[in-house]
Amino acid sequence: MPWHQQQWQQLQQSLNQGRLSHALLLCGPPGLGKQQFALSFAQSLLCSNPSESGQACGTCQHCHLIQAGNHPDLQWVGPEEGSKSGEIKIESIRALTSSAALTAHSAKYKMIGIQPAHRMTNGAANSLLKTLEEPTSGTIILLLTDQPARLLPTIRSRCQSVLFHPPQRSQALEWLSGKVEHGDPALLLGLANGAPLKALALNDKTLLESRSEMLNQFLALSDQRLDPVKLAGIWQKFDYKLLIEWLIGWVIDIQRLKVSSSSGPALSNPDRAQALQKTADKLNSRAIQSYLKKLYAVRALTDSNINLQLTLERLLIEWQTCSRQGA
Ligand SMILES: [Zn+2]
Structure with a gap:
């Protein structure tokens, strides 16, 4: 997404300087494409031939596996399908943070995405905390949330924060106009409080x-x-x-x-x-x-x-x- 440039550069810079944290907290209002960003970033790390700016090549085996949604070194956890409470349970976190699951299979990194991170139960959050306290080399955990205040402070303090804001109105309108054939981009953007993906969903x-x-x-x-x-x-x-x-x-x-x-x-x-x-x-x-x-x-x-x-x-x-x- 064109409005992700600053966040992308922030992470590439950390990576190049060897300062990339093993846990990243991606936060900002819904509808800004945090998940797409997380996926692109994961692909960029797993890709065998990324460009200088970190963009994945899109053609290597790793890229193909990610595009097909079944790369063994990229896993997502969220609420169980059909879950009424919408909570992320301790069992789901444990399954991902056991030592075997934390080791990369075929790529340089093991990427784990947790979304929405603020819906972890207390047990799940505490289980994750142990992993964050004793990180496995090469494992990067991405926590996505639009309500960071609802995460344990001890989890937040162990993460590198990446903040997402609604883009400039002109940039959002330009992007939206290219996607919306019928309908009024300005109205949609207003209804979505400036969040472009939300605006698109309202069309x-x-x-x-x-x-x-x-x-x-x-x-x-x-x-x-x-x-x-x-x-x-x-x-x-x-x-x-x-x-x-x-x-x-x-x-x-x-x-x-x-x-x-x-x-x-x-x-x-x-x-x-x-x-x-x-x-x-x-x-x-x-x-x-x-x-x-x-x-x-x-x-x-x-x-x-x-x-x-x-x-x-x-x-x-x-x-x-x-x-x-x-x-
Ligand atoms: Zn690639």
Whole structure:
């Protein structure tokens, strides 16, 4: 990805100076391509003939095995397939960190990717910690996460950090325009908070129609024109994580419009600026701020087992209450 250049150079430099850590922590918001980066970097280390800038040749045996997804020296661990909790269990970490598994078969390095690293159970994290404390030469562990604060501090401190940020808007738009045939790259990028891969995933007609309809319903709710409990029943069938992200984006835009001068702020939902402005005019800043806090609290719990219907009902009832307070 064009916006990975700095991170790529950082690691190549460490490598050339013999300072590459045996554990790398790749962190940044979702949708920036951390996994693609990790894969390219792993390929670059396993490749028998990389270029001067570290790019894999794409034609050697190692490259072929990686492209086919079955290189014995590159392994990924994540939550078990179909796992309800979404956690990475201690057994999965143990299987990868046993001494035999840590030795390279055919390449110079043994690469292990863990994603999402913050979903390791305590047991799994502690098991990994032992491996990080006594690293095996030639083994490199890549931890990928968008929530680094949820990792054990002792794990974080043993890793070399590689930070990912949303690219410059112009760069992201240029990349996105080449991928999106129908659809509005600027709108998609706004909806994805500047994360290009997330923007690309949102380029789906049905999804965008749902968003439009749900935004209408959310705004109608603030005019007391809909029943929050009924609406919660409809919304709970939708992708919950995405829904919470959207709610946060709408309310942040309302807040931006509330406090902005006449020039108009940059919005995540620029296509709906007028409708959002109308709602902003009817609400007071303190109520918006307090509602936003509640949304953040709910987002922090999205990985746990929560009662969807109840959580949504509460959120939507609170939105109506917040709207009743007036400007
Ligand atoms: Zn190669």
